[in-house]
């Protein structure tokens with residue numbers, strides 16, 4: 001969710017208002033994802049590096065997290081309506097007690113929901129996640145709970161902050177035009193993951209950006225099994241898929257003018 005501060009600057013509003021618009025954008029995007037059938041969503045809400053920001057800004061982001069968590073998990077709100085379980089992933093040892101209490105409350109309140117999972121990475125980095133997993137495995141090995149032969153890819157994944165839900169990423173979106181991953185999803189991205197860097201600041205990211213990204217991905221997946229000309233079911237080569245994927249416009253023409261505005 002990149003671009004909140006630039007959005008605030010562009011609109012001459014306070015920095016905390018920029019983050020507030022960012023948090024609102026997240027709710028809109030999540031609603032769209034769950035409506036169109038995306039199973040699980042992870043949002044990179046706060047990286048461990050973000051602690052180097054001014055304490056007032058860190059406090060603002062913490063308060064927004066608490067506020068939005070309370071709303072999302074309220075009766076008849078998003079978690080209820082879309083049957084979403086919330087899980088916070090990341091190094092919780094960095095978090096103050098009041099934030100931890102709220103996290104525990106929302107995880108407990110939504111634990112029976114089983115259609116979607118919303119992972120909120122807070123505070124998170126991929127390297128810290130891998131380090132956490134390796135440490136847990138070493139501990140289990142030292143306690144005699146696992147044998148050396150049992151250490152494999154699956155075991156490493158099962159010991160991430162995600163625990164048993166470490167599915168591979170289908171689509172990764174980083175907004176604002178920066179083309180870097182910032183220590184995110186380094187393990188979870190695989191050979192078929194689609195990575196998008198839309199040139200849109202996060203608070204401007206609307207449902208139609210979300211919908212179009214998901215639509216393009218679905219089309220890309222279809223190409224894997226269906227020849228677009230003959231409509232025959234067959235596997236086309238990765239080169240053909242990639243070429244066709246590049247041909248799909250990034251922003252659908254009807255949305256182009258809306259996007260510009």
Ligand SMILES: CC(C)=CCC/C(C)=C/CC/C(C)=C/COP(=O)(O)OP(=O)(O)O
Nearest residue numbers: 001002003004005006022023045064065068
């Ligand atoms: C419900 C929930 C998870 C809420 C969390 C609150 C929230 C919106 C967090 C995002 C904070 C953040 C570091 C945004 C990145 O933009 P930036 O500040 O790096 O902007 P810039 O790239 O323009 O500097």
